[in-house]
Amino acid sequence: MAINMEITALEVYDDSKLIINQLLTEYKVRKYDLIPYFQLVTQLLQKFKVITLEHVPRKENQMADALANLTSSMTLGEDKAADVLICQRWVISLITKMILDNTNIISVLLVDAEEWRLPQIDYLERRKLPDDPKNRSEIRRRALRFLYYKGTLYRRSFE
The missing domain is CATH 3.30.420.10 (Ribonuclease H-like superfamily/Ribonuclease H)
Known part of the structure; x- marks a missing residue:
């Protein structure tokens, strides 16, 4: 601006x-x-x-x-x-x-099968929760701190 x-x-x-x-x-x-x-x-x-x-x-x-x-x-x-x-x-x-019209910026991170973000993404994108009640409440609680937009998980912050 x-x-x-x-x-x-x-x-x-x-x-x-x-x-x-x-x-x-x-x-x-x-x-x-x-x-x-x-x-x-x-x-x-x-x-x-x-x-x-x-x-x-x-x-x-x-x-x-x-x-x-x-x-x-x-x-x-x-x-x-x-x-x-x-x-x-x-x-x-x-x-x-x-x-940066002529510049390409690519950031790649391999996702592990036990990656903590996968259940979070499943919940934010599809409202899918795991069977374990403890994990369910943890994912719901954490979901407030994240945003899933166009295939990327963003952490909400004041910055």
Whole structure:
């Protein structure tokens, strides 16, 4: 959005010290599935003349936390307007199409037969639960923290 608005100076605040330090290249990105995100953000940051990256501890970030909780709990139709902006698109795929037209990013992870995600995906996609009552309640409880969209399991978070 900032790129589309032709903003040249951007201040970025995040409550994750790890992410800020990775973007400042003080820490290395070790998780392979996060490398495409890191590369994309690095390319996006190059589009600005001035960038400020700053860590904000969570206890000092209560207002932003409250807004993030509010926006994640709201759903509006496309024709509706609200005071709080809601983005209902997947940011990475949208930005990848806009910025990286000639680049292919593929992340592959082999799934083990005993993979913990399989029962979670079965429940989110087909509402199928295992026979064991303990596992059933565990999967239902965990389902609130995940979203299954177009073949990918996403963990819900405030970021």
